[in-house]
Amino acid sequence: MVMGHNGAGGSAPEVADVVVIGAGHNGLACAAYLARAGLDVAVLEAADQLGGNTRTEELTLPGFAHDSCSSAHVLIQSNPMIRDDELGLLTKYGLKYLHTDPAVVLPQPDGTSLVMHRDLDGTAAEIARFSWQDAREFTAMVTEWGAGLAAVHGRWSSGLALGAGAAASRYRDLRRQSAWDVVHRRFAHPAVRSFVLWLSMATIQDPRRPGTGVLPSSLTAGRLSFGWATPLGGSQALPDALTALIRDHGGTVVTSAGVDRIEVARGRARAVRTTDGRRVEARRAIVSSAHLANLADMLEGAGTPGDLADARDRWRPGLSVFAVHAALRRDLEYPSAGGPLRSPAAGLGTTDGMVAQIDAHHRGEADARDPWLLVVGQSAVDPSRAPDGQATFKILTIAPHALADGRNWADAKEEYADALVELVRRRVDGLAPDDILALRAESPVDVARHNRHNVGGSCHGGEFVTPDGGVIPGWPTYTTSVPGLFLTGATTHPGGSVSGRPGRNAARAVLSALGVDPSTVMGPT
Structure with a gap:
C-alpha cells in the first residue's frame, strides 16, 4: 500500500532550468515531461506530502489507506501519458x-440495482430491464x-484546434448543449435518466449548464472502457511514479516548500521564494500550479498583469464538496440480479434530487434528501x-462552503455525515452501525484546509465566468x-x-516556447 510518502527528501536547489510550483499530479506530470526532455527541473510543494488531490493517507485508523480526494483515475486513461505510456510510468x-x-x-429504491459493466452490450442489457428503447438509445x-466525437474530444482536452469536418461540427454542437438537455432528450425512463445524469456529474459541474453536453457521452464511454480505474495501492501511486x-x-521534488512570491525582474519571471525564505532561481521558466485565484497577487517586482488579474476576478468555486471516510469491518455488498455484488463504486441520486441539491447548494443549504452521491469502496478490488x-x-457529495443558517460546519458536519450514511445504509449490506470501525467527516471547510488548492472547498479547480456570461x-x-511564467494545474x-x-x-507550451520540439517526449495530440 502507498501511504504517507513524501517522495522527495533533500533540499531545494539554488537554481534550476525550470521551477514548478506545486506537486499535484499535474505539476508533476509537467515536470516529468520537461525532465525527460533534458531540462533541470525543481518541483516545490507546500504540503509535507506530495500529490495534491491524488494523496493516499491514513485518515481513520492505522493501515486503512484512504484516497483523501481523487479515487478513480478514468480520464487519465485516454491521455497519451498513460494510453501510450509516453513516460514509462507503467512499464x-x-x-x-x-x-x-x-x-x-446504482442501487434502486425497490431493492434492485442497475449495474454498469465494462462493456457496452452488458450495460445495455441492464438498461433494457428498465427500457428497451433507452437501451437502444444508450448504444447509439x-x-x-x-x-469521431471521441477523437475531437481528445484534441479539445489537449488544448488543440478541433479542426474541420463533420465530427468537429457535431462535437461543437454537443458542447453548446447541457448534459441535462441531452439526457432528457435521449432517454425516457427515470432510472436511466438518473443513471446517465449521475455519470455526467463526475466532474462536479452543474449538468444544466451549457457546455456540459459532451459529459453524458464522454464520461459514459470512459467508464465502459476502463471501469472504475483504480491505481493499485492508492491514488498516491501516480504522483510517486512521476516523482521517481x-x-x-x-x-528535484521538495515538500514543505510553499512558494508565496514569484520574482519578476527585467520583464521576466526570474525566481521563486518560499514562505520560509528560500530562493530558487529559474534559468529558463517557472511553471505555476498555484491557484489562479491567488497567483496574480504572488508576483513581485512588476505591476499586476492584466491577464492574471482577469483570471483571479473571473474565478469562482463552483460546487464545493463534502466527504465521509470510514474504516469498515468488510466491503459493502449491493443487491443485483445475480445475488450480492461487491463494487469499487456506487451511485445514488435521481435527476430531480440532484438538481434540487444543486439549487440548495446555491442557497447555502446542505441537502441530504435525494442527493448526487458517490460511494467508493476500493478495498473491494484492492485488498x-x-x-x-x-x-x-x-x-x-456536494455541500456549500458557508451555511446560510449561520451554523459552523464544525458543529453541523457530523449531522450531515450521519444523514448521508443513513441514505447509503438503506441500499446496501455491510453498513450497520456495528460495521463502522471509525468514521471521519470532512466539510468543505475541512476540504479547503486539507489542500491549499481547494479554495472554497472545491477540489475540482472551480470555474471561470467568461466575458459573455458563460462558464468554463x-x-x-x-x-x-x-515572459517565462507558465500555468498548469x-x-x-x-x-x-x-x-x-x-x-x-x-x-x-513550455517546450515550444523554449525551442524544444515537444515530439521528442510526446505524441502530436
Missing part, C-alpha cells in the same frame, strides 16, 4: 491500474461517440487498502503575459479531475 515505474467490472452500481450514444521519474532524470479483510469506504471549468491558456484547461491533461499540455 518502468510500477504504476498499475485495475480496470474493474462492474464499473459502478456510445457508438456515435466512438465514431523526475529524480531519475536529475530533477491492500485495508488490513485483515476489512474495508475502506468513502462518500463524496479551466482557464484556457498555459502561457501568461509575463486544476484551474487550467480542461479543469479538475485526474486527467493529467493540464500537466501534459503545459509541458508542450
Whole structure:
C-alpha cells in the first residue's frame, strides 16, 4: 500500500532550468515531461506530502489507506501519458491500474440495482430491464461517440484546434448543449435518466449548464472502457511514479516548500521564494500550479498583469464538496440480479434530487434528501487498502462552503455525515452501525484546509465566468503575459479531475516556447 510518502527528501536547489510550483499530479506530470526532455527541473510543494488531490493517507485508523480526494483515475486513461505510456510510468515505474467490472452500481429504491459493466452490450442489457428503447438509445450514444466525437474530444482536452469536418461540427454542437438537455432528450425512463445524469456529474459541474453536453457521452464511454480505474495501492501511486521519474532524470521534488512570491525582474519571471525564505532561481521558466485565484497577487517586482488579474476576478468555486471516510469491518455488498455484488463504486441520486441539491447548494443549504452521491469502496478490488479483510469506504457529495443558517460546519458536519450514511445504509449490506470501525467527516471547510488548492472547498479547480456570461471549468491558456511564467494545474484547461491533461499540455507550451520540439517526449495530440 502507498501511504504517507513524501517522495522527495533533500533540499531545494539554488537554481534550476525550470521551477514548478506545486506537486499535484499535474505539476508533476509537467515536470516529468520537461525532465525527460533534458531540462533541470525543481518541483516545490507546500504540503509535507506530495500529490495534491491524488494523496493516499491514513485518515481513520492505522493501515486503512484512504484516497483523501481523487479515487478513480478514468480520464487519465485516454491521455497519451498513460494510453501510450509516453513516460514509462507503467512499464518502468510500477504504476498499475485495475480496470474493474462492474464499473459502478446504482442501487434502486425497490431493492434492485442497475449495474454498469465494462462493456457496452452488458450495460445495455441492464438498461433494457428498465427500457428497451433507452437501451437502444444508450448504444447509439456510445457508438456515435466512438465514431469521431471521441477523437475531437481528445484534441479539445489537449488544448488543440478541433479542426474541420463533420465530427468537429457535431462535437461543437454537443458542447453548446447541457448534459441535462441531452439526457432528457435521449432517454425516457427515470432510472436511466438518473443513471446517465449521475455519470455526467463526475466532474462536479452543474449538468444544466451549457457546455456540459459532451459529459453524458464522454464520461459514459470512459467508464465502459476502463471501469472504475483504480491505481493499485492508492491514488498516491501516480504522483510517486512521476516523482521517481523526475529524480531519475536529475530533477528535484521538495515538500514543505510553499512558494508565496514569484520574482519578476527585467520583464521576466526570474525566481521563486518560499514562505520560509528560500530562493530558487529559474534559468529558463517557472511553471505555476498555484491557484489562479491567488497567483496574480504572488508576483513581485512588476505591476499586476492584466491577464492574471482577469483570471483571479473571473474565478469562482463552483460546487464545493463534502466527504465521509470510514474504516469498515468488510466491503459493502449491493443487491443485483445475480445475488450480492461487491463494487469499487456506487451511485445514488435521481435527476430531480440532484438538481434540487444543486439549487440548495446555491442557497447555502446542505441537502441530504435525494442527493448526487458517490460511494467508493476500493478495498473491494484492492485488498491492500485495508488490513485483515476489512474495508475502506468513502462518500463524496456536494455541500456549500458557508451555511446560510449561520451554523459552523464544525458543529453541523457530523449531522450531515450521519444523514448521508443513513441514505447509503438503506441500499446496501455491510453498513450497520456495528460495521463502522471509525468514521471521519470532512466539510468543505475541512476540504479547503486539507489542500491549499481547494479554495472554497472545491477540489475540482472551480470555474471561470467568461466575458459573455458563460462558464468554463479551466482557464484556457498555459502561457501568461509575463515572459517565462507558465500555468498548469486544476484551474487550467480542461479543469479538475485526474486527467493529467493540464500537466501534459503545459509541458508542450513550455517546450515550444523554449525551442524544444515537444515530439521528442510526446505524441502530436
